[in-house]
Amino acid sequence: MVVGLYLHFAYCRTRCTYCDFNAYSEPDAVDEQRAYFEALLEDVRRTGAERAYTVRTLFCGGGTPSLIPATWMGELLEVCRTSFQLDPQAEITLEANPGTVDQSSLAALRQRGFNRLSLGVQSFQDELLERIGRIHDAQQAGQALDAARAAGFENVSLDLIYGLPGQSLADFQADLKRVGELRPEHLSAYALTVEPNTRLEAQIRLGEIAPPDPDLQADMADQLAPFLRPLGYRRYEISNWAQSGRACRHNLIYWRNRPYLGLGCGATSYTDGWRTRRILHPRYYAAALAQGRTPVIEHERLGLEGTLKDIITLALRTRRGLDLARLYRRYPVLPDRVEGFLDGLPRGLVRRQGSRIRLTGRGRNLANVVFVELLDTLLTSV
Ligand SMILES: C[S@@+](CC[C@H](N)C(=O)[O-])C[C@H]1O[C@@H](n2cnc3c(N)ncnc32)[C@H](O)[C@@H]1O
Ligand code: SF4
Secondary structure, three states, rough: OOOOOOOOOOOOOOOOOOOOOOEEEEOOOHHHHHHHHHHHHHHHHHHHHOOEEEEEEEEEEEEEEHHHHHHHHHHEEEEEEEOOEEEEEEEEEEEOHHHHHHHHHHHHHHHHOOOEEEEEEOOHHHHHHOOOOOOOOOOHHHHHHHHHHHOOOHHHHHHEOOOOOOOHHHHHHHHHHHHHHOOOEEEEEOOOOOOOHHHHHHHHOOOOOOOOOHHHHHHHHHHHHHHHHHOOOOEEOOEEOOOOOOOOHHHHHHHHOOOOOEOOOOOOOEOOHHHHHEEEHHHHHHHHHHHHOOOOOEEEOOOOOHHHHHHHHHHHHEOOEEHHHHHHEEEEEEHHHHHHHHOOOOOOOOOEEOOOOOOOOOHHOHHHHHHHHHHHHOOOOO
16 A cells, blocks of 8 residues: 655654644653654554555654654664665655754755755744744754755755734745745745644733734735745645645645555554544553554544545645546535535635636635535535
8 A cells, every 4th residue: 555654753842832733842861762762663663564555755743853863763764664665766754943953963864865854944033933932043944944955955845834923914024035035945834823722822811922813814824925926836735835846745645635654642544544543642652562552542434424524625725626526426416515515605715627626815715614614515415
């Protein structure tokens, strides 16, 4: 089976105020880091022994995988190569925090086989970075990209967040200008979301920080296309822009509803219509693997509704959109409802070309509204 492989790294130097990912402040003891890492290696070996998997994309995400020494990461890639059929042309991505890399660590990672780097920059304004608890400043972010280039990375992505506390429209325009100077091959630009149980949520609740202003965030989102298009970036997914041929192949696997394996604590896999999830906490995950127990704690068979919901929302996030003819062949009860829904949509949200529908620029900004209504229509018909 051909799959995308995601490996989860649980630790960060410190937690950023806005983040609710399954990430933990790094343990003081190296032993504990290593115990988690050993568990991940074991998970890779065991999963590879279960079935013949061909891996076309490998994504090390987190948390902060760039905290792990390059020698360990090399060991991990070797174990992946012996456990899976790792395509020699595979896209192999490492998520990195700019405060944790330098040219020699990046060169070592490049040499061991990583060929794509995704840098969490968030903003190029020091004051904003400090306010959201980042461990690096703007200069370090630029240096990390230069170091990546010098280390031989030809495929680099930056993450930006807009709508940060105290961020003005001019601040975000300055961030985009900096992107124009640095010219990464790929850019992810996320609207800040306030997640439950984060420090940011508490700060807002206590009145220390104003909640993000949706109108300002919409104005910021409107800056993206006019700025990025002339520089050759295409928006291939709601929050993702890439130069030609540089869309993230791993993320496209999720959006196209193709099978993937997620190993590491809290990671999700999707194969044969089943979704499985692993133990959330790194310590319990590591203990399970060390004791020879399975780290899988949840199996969910995606029924018709679940599959349909995934196919539609994921496909509509992408530039390619959704192939209605294919969907109707698979679900013959759908056409009347879907056509009725499309006719009833306000103009300018969805574009139809042959049997495909896509969200327009405006549709993407209102994607959640379109999704909710479309799913309501569809799910009452299955
Ligand atoms: C795992 S992190 C990237 C690597 C590394 N941990 C770092 O932060 O530098 C994934 C990305 O998700 C985005 N993100 C996380 N929480 C977010 C939130 N609440 N709102 C918007 N974007 C968020 C950030 O842009 C972040 O870079
Ligand atoms: S944004 Fe990245 S560095 Fe910050 S807490 Fe989340 S995963 Fe860790």
